[in-house]
Amino acid sequence: MKDLQFCINSYYLNIKLLNSIFDSTVTLNIQSNLSHYKEEYQRKMKTDLLYIDETIKFIQENNIPDLHELILSGKVSDNILVTYQKSFYYKKFKEKKSNRESIKFHLKHKEFSNLNIHGTFATEHFTCNTAYTNLSGRYRAFFLSFIESHTNEEIILKPILIGDRLIQNKNSANTFNVSLSNEIKPENIDEFHDISKIEFRSIDDKVALNTLKGIPEKEIKNRLASIIHQNNIPKDWGGEKSDLFTSHLHINNERISGAFILKGPAKFEPMILSSLGKNGDQIVRLFEEPADLFILQHCHYITSAVKSMMEAFATRHMRIRNFMIIDGIDTYRILKAYNKL
Structure with missing residues (x-):
């Protein structure tokens, strides 16, 4: 990369x-x-x-x-x-x-x-x-x-x-x-590789999203952290730049760091820019992290406007920074693939 x-x-x-x-x-x-x-x-x-x-x-x-x-x-x-x-x-x-x-x-x-x-x-x-x-x-x-x-x-x-x-x-x-594209798909991450075993066509979107709706936000964070072997899970506070930072991710056995925004089912609706604070400022703070990969996760759909902003920040100033979008369907696939549901 x-x-x-x-x-x-x-x-x-x-x-x-x-x-x-x-x-x-x-x-x-x-x-x-x-x-x-x-x-x-x-x-x-x-x-x-x-x-x-x-x-x-x-x-x-x-x-x-x-x-x-x-x-x-x-x-x-x-x-x-x-x-x-x-x-x-x-x-x-x-x-x-x-x-x-x-x-x-x-x-x-x-x-x-x-x-x-x-x-x-x-x-x-x-x-x-x-x-x-x-x-x-x-x-x-x-x-x-x-x-x-x-x-x-x-x-x-x-x-x-x-x-x-x-x-x-x-x-x-x-x-x-x-x-x-510099967008990394979840299946390209070694720790999420088993997601490919859960095919899209085998999933009923409504069932998948309703399953996630019943899981507390903190628990979503804990389960994803356990999949990537991140034991140090910080408590939420107003000034954090990311919800989870890890140096335990790999792409083709190459170790990289990743910064996550994790959005559980507390606000269970498609993500728009205002879901990420005024002017999407959570994305602004996310890209201030010294990470190799910037990851946005949500337990519902993620709109194209949000993806466009992630892409804009991942390519701003003509510097290549890799990003990943994990919407509700991919969140369900990851958790199911690793027996976390």
Whole structure:
């Protein structure tokens, strides 16, 4: 897990805007590296790669925030840089008209349905012909953007980079060796491996959730802790960053640490962001733990908005942090697999 890094397959790259945010020495170094390439197509390809590498470093070193996080915390402001990875809707291309066409895009977000997030970009900054296909209609992409302006009802973005954010092995020269997710499934944890013996199709959701509903929250915590051989179970108090922290987890026999948020059946309903405190601040605190894996468990269903926030925090600042979602059905499968029901 520690040998992974982000890479970006770009479709849109506004080099003029990047030069405006980079330190002058960065731009000079890029130009120096490009001096070795005489052919125009080689210079173009290398230019994009060098600027993408420096952009990733810039996001990491300057802790560029995720737009999702800023909206929830009420810290949106004009002329700041943000990252965002969502499915945006773009004006559809019927045909390629010119290299200077202005394209409108917008975001439909269930969680922020009263907020119009939109912007425009020019095709002259496209890095490849594939951009005309992918950035047309609906497409999930990674953005680095300025917030050009905002009100309570609207956020206007000015993109600097648009592309696919991928995960790559640092030790592999093969650029195709990528994974699209840093979400770990329960069956990938050695201590939960037997969950695979309890197939989804064998479970009646209603029966499973009702079974969990009758188990006290403290007991859910104790049973999960016993499965991972964690004997030191802290008492709940208001200031904890996680409900359970352990160094006893393993993936393929590799030892890792994990921080849990454990939500029993006390509030027996699908988990939404407000289930995790104001602005989902329990997730904020969870990711302050020095853990290798961040785990959110609930005894009911977990909504997509919550999963999106976990994913946003697990990839914020272009740093890869692994996360896991254990909903009520997987909680039931784990407990049943290890004879804890």
